[in-house]
Amino acid sequence: MKVIDLHSDEKNLIKEAAANNRHAQQRLYSKHSGKMLGVCRQYIKDLHLAEDVMITAFMKVFANLKNFEHKGSFEGWIRRIMVNECISYLRVQKKVGFLEDEYYKEESFNNIESNLSVDDIQSLIDSLPEGYKMVFNLYCIEGYKHQEIAKMLDISEGTSKSQLSHARKMLQEQVNKLKNYENGTE
Structure with a gap:
């Protein structure tokens, strides 16, 4: 039985992508884009705008790959960039407002059993x-x-x-x- 070190394969793929290997960057994008679009969609209602933000965030991922230290999950690192890009986008669009409300009431919420999709x-x-x-x-x-x-x-x-x-x-x-x-x- 041959054992394949998948972590090493991803590490090599990241290294190649960091060296601007377009094929390696495409493979990383293909591997993670579906899930990252879901992340962006959580913050941005319009699917097309969410996709635009995701693509911008992936450009930042590729530009900063050399800074990834292989400590923790690569997917988690990408996810953090996606979330930050969504926040930046919404700030620029001035779509986020926060009511300064220091006083809140901790409420209990019922677990909802529902047929919601x-x-x-x-x-x-x-x-x-x-x-x-x-x-x-x-x-x-x-x-x-x-x-x-x-x-x-x-x-x-x-x-x-x-x-x-x-x-x-x-x-x-x-x-x-x-x-x-x-x-x-x-």
């Missing part, structure tokens, strides 16, 4: 105000802590917590409306 859930998230959506995605999807989010978005930690609380409440209300509509009680 992934597209339905994405649609609900897309309907959130941009600030709520960004903090929700960074915290719930990407796994950042409020302190990290505050630093990334140049807001206070309390504002990050408040935005998340408001986003969760709004999503809960939307899901309840959908459930009532499906049950014919609205």
Whole structure:
């Protein structure tokens, strides 16, 4: 039985791509673009704009490959660049506003058993105000802590917590409306 070192193969591919080997860059792009488009789509409603941001972010990935230290996941490194590019895009477009709300109420939310599809859930998230959506995605999807989010978005930690609380409440209300509509009680 022959054992293939896949990690070494990816390391060599990254090294070749960092040396501007277009074929290696294309292979990295092909391997990661589907998942990274999904990341960008979490932040940017319009699929075509999300794709544009993803392509711009991949240009940054290729320009900075020599800085990747092979500590941790390569996919995680790319994902961080994608998220940062989405945030930059939304800032430039002035589509994100944060209500400075240091006071928030920690609320418990019911686990929702629903027949919602992934597209339905994405649609609900897309309907959130941009600030709520960004903090929700960074915290719930990407796994950042409020302190990290505050630093990334140049807001206070309390504002990050408040935005998340408001986003969760709004999503809960939307899901309840959908459930009532499906049950014919609205």
